[in-house]
Amino acid sequence: xxxxxxxxxxxxxxxxxxxxxxxxxxxxxxxxxxxxxxxxxxxxxxxxxxxxxxxxxxxxxxxxxxxxxxxxxxxxxxxxxxxxxxxxxxxxxxxxxxxxxxxxxxxxxxxxxxxxxxxxxxxxxxxxxxxxxxxxxxxxxxxxxxxxxxxxxxxxxxxxxxxxxxxxxxxxxxxxxxxxxxxxxxxxxxxxxxxxxxxxxxxxxxxxxxxxxxxxxxxxxxxxxxxxxxxxxxxxxxxxxxxxxxxxxxxxxxxxxxxxxxxxxxxxxxxxxxxxxxxxxxxxxxxxxxxxxxxxxxxxxxxxxxxxxxxxxxxxxxxxxxxxxxxxxxxxxxxxxxxxxxxxxxxxxxxxxxxxxxxxxxxxxxxxxxxxxxxxxxxxxxxxxxxxxxxxxxxxxxxxxxxxxxxxxxxxxxxxxxxxxxxxxxxxxxxxxxxxxxxxxxxxxxxxxxxxxx
Numbered sequence: 001x002x003x004x005x006x007x008x009x010x011x012x013x014x015x016x017x018x019x020x021x022x023x024x025x026x027x028x029x030x031x032x033x034x035x036x037x038x039x040x041x042x043x044x045x046x047x048x049x050x051x052x053x054x055x056x057x058x059x060x061x062x063x064x065x066x067x068x069x070x071x072x073x074x075x076x077x078x079x080x081x082x083x084x085x086x087x088x089x090x091x092x093x094x095x096x097x098x099x100x101x102x103x104x105x106x107x108x109x110x111x112x113x114x115x116x117x118x119x120x121x122x123x124x125x126x127x128x129x130x131x132x133x134x135x136x137x138x139x140x141x142x143x144x145x146x147x148x149x150x151x152x153x154x155x156x157x158x159x160x161x162x163x164x165x166x167x168x169x170x171x172x173x174x175x176x177x178x179x180x181x182x183x184x185x186x187x188x189x190x191x192x193x194x195x196x197x198x199x200x201x202x203x204x205x206x207x208x209x210x211x212x213x214x215x216x217x218x219x220x221x222x223x224x225x226x227x228x229x230x231x232x233x234x235x236x237x238x239x240x241x242x243x244x245x246x247x248x249x250x251x252x253x254x255x256x257x258x259x260x261x262x263x264x265x266x267x268x269x270x271x272x273x274x275x276x277x278x279x280x281x282x283x284x285x286x287x288x289x290x291x292x293x294x295x296x297x298x299x300x301x302x303x304x305x306x307x308x309x310x311x312x313x314x315x316x317x318x319x320x321x322x323x324x325x326x327x328x329x330x331x332x333x334x335x336x337x338x339x340x341x342x343x344x345x346x347x348x349x350x351x352x353x354x355x356x357x358x359x360x361x362x363x364x365x366x367x368x369x370x371x372x373x374x375x376x377x378x379x380x381x382x383x384x385x386x387x388x389x390x391x392x393x394x395x396x397x398x399x400x401x402x403x404x405x406x407x408x409x410x411x412x413x414x415x416x417x418x419x420x421x422x423x424x425x426x427x428x429x430x431x432x433x434x435x436x437x438x439x440x441x442x443x444x445x446x447x448x449x450x451x452x453x454x
Contacts, residue, residue: 081155081158082147082151082152082154082155082158083155083158083159083162083440084155084441085142085146085147085151085155086147086152086155086156086159087155087159087440087441087442088141089118089140089141089142090114090115090118090140090141090442091114091441091442091443092141093114093117093118093139093140093141093366094114094115094442094443094446095328096365096366097112097114097117097362097366097446098110098112098324098446099324099325099328100362100365100366101357101362102321102324102448104361106321107450108450108454109353109355109447109448109449109450109451109454110355110432110446110447110448110450111353111354111355111396111397111398111445111446111447112355112357112362112394112396112445112446112447113174113246113248113394113396113443113444113445113446114443114446115174115248115440115442115443115444116174116176116246116247116248116394116396117246117359117362117363117394118140119156119160119174119176119198119246120176120244120245120246120359120392120394121136121139121140121244121363121368121371122136122140122152122153122156122198123156123176123178123194123197123198123200123244124136124178124244124371124378124389125137125149125152126153126190126193126194126197126380127187127190127378127379127380127381127382128371128376128377128378128380129377129378129379129380130377131370131375131377132370132371132375132376132377132378133149133377135367135368135369135370135371136368136371137149137152138367139363139366139367139368140366140368153193153197153198154197156197156198157196157197157198159440159442160174160198160199162439162440163437163439163440163444164199170252170253170304170305170306170308171249171250171251171252172248172249172250172444173224173225173226173228173247173248173249173250174247174248175200175221175224175225175245175246175247175248176198176200176244176245176246176247177200177201177202177203177220177221177224177244177245178194178200178201178202178203178242178243178244178381179203179204179205179213179217179242179243179244179245180202180203180204180205180241180242180381180382181204181205181206181207181240181241181242182204182205182206184241184382184384184387185382185383186202186204186381186382187380187381187382187383189380190202190380190381203220205217205243207236207237207238207239207240207241208238210236210238213236213240214233214234214235214236217232217233217236217243217245218230218231218232218233221245221247224247225247225249228249228397229247229249229395229397232245232247232393232395233391233393236391237390237391239390240390240391241387241388241390242378242381242387242388242389242390243389243390243391243392243393244389244391244392244393245393246359246392246393246394246395247394247395247396248396248397248444248445249396249397250397250398250435250444250445251399252304252305252306252308252310252435253304253305253403254302254303254304254305254402254403255303255304255305256283256285256303257283257402257403258281258282258283258401258402259283259402260402262281262282262283263279263280263281263282263350263402264279264280264282265277265278265279265280266278266279266280266347266428267428268280268349268428268429268451268452268453269317269428269429270429270430270450270451271318271430272317272318274451276451276452276453278349278350278351278452278453279349279350279351280347280348280349280350280426280428281347281348281349281350281400281401281402282345282346282347283345283346284343284344284345284346284422285343285344285346286341286342286343286344287300287301287302287341287342287344287346288300288301288339288340288341288342289301289339289340289342289344289423289425290337290338290339290340291338292313292330292334292335292338294326294330294334295313295315295323295326295327295330296315296316296319296322296323296326297313297314297315297323297327298313298314298425299311299312299313299314299338299339300312300314300344300346300425301339302346302348304435306437307437307438307439308435308436308437308438308444309435309436309438310433310434310435310436311433311434311435311436312348312427312431312433313327313431313432313433314425314427314429314431315429315430315431315432317429320430320431320432320448320450323432324432324448342422342423343422343423344422344423344424344425345422345423345424345425346425347424347425347426347427347428348400348427349400349427349428349449349452350400350401350402350452351399351400351449351452351453352397352398352399352400353397353398353447353449353452353454354395354396354397354398355394355395355396355447356393356394356395357393357394357395358391358392358393359392359393359394360372360391360392362394363392371388371389372388372389372392373388374386374388376388376389396445396447398435398445398447430448430449430450430451431448431449432446432447432448432449433445433446433447433448433449434446434447
């Protein structure tokens, strides 16, 4: 039997009034024993209160729950934190995506966000069923035996809340949107969960009007990114039913800014035969740095404000692809062992790069295929089992410049004497990098710069 708390409140009030009246009568009729009557009132009231509490507790936990009862806020203290498992899956997927993309784009700049891509398809999985659902989960690195479907979404919810906390000097916009043909009716349960777990939108679009649909999507994404991402699509198939977009923009202020006056035009060696002129930022300071012999790279950690750092890895000339391949199997110990705080003169390109990818080709090698085919089961979105994803697109933008406010304190203002001149670390040839946020134990971006002018 389900307990209605209002009934117990009414009973409680009635008992209280009844005891007050009975005790008053008792006091009136027996002026010689007021203390005894008062004790009787307290005793009776206490008994009724205890009985009421026991009945409420037993009734609330003993009876069956309604089918639509929301368990999200129930037993939070005993519920495991799913965010670490979600973060690990995103991190592992990032490596797989990186090596897939470097294999297909061996000579290009590269920038993507596994966080943004994983978020987009975890969102989509809310409406997926059967093999389509299992492919998405397995492709994103989730093992059903170790994490439930509900916990995956709760993990993303917490992770996204963490990265959206206001951080000084850190700007991060991650926007995932599902555009659905307006002739289809989206299930309320699906749209509610999309908003609840992913703070994302489901937008109706008239795909039959090709030019209009294209303009609507591009305008929407430009507005959502405050003009940072424009012209996301240049064409759409009129037969399109569902489009999912995943965009992310990051701009961080360095913990210790580069002085604009130290930026100079210098040579950047794209390859043995190609040299381009680029603005190079330079700063003398203390950075975690070291050399990893297993991959033949010098690595430097450059901190941003907001508990985020950029890790830059500089291979020998012409060895970028070899270093990337070798890093695939590098242990965490090998990564961390060489890193020590040293005074260096760091020189790195000032540039703005972007990455644009058709996610169909990125995700197929991970086993996510059915969702893009005629066999897709996305019936949880509209109730129509014939629905499939017609287009999935990812665009990322990254800007690196001198900007930032240097923290000044007594400790940082003290001049120190070093033994010998500082080491010069100059990123004047192709290198790769990751921008890592410690609050979520994950990379916001992964990428490489082969030519800073492109």
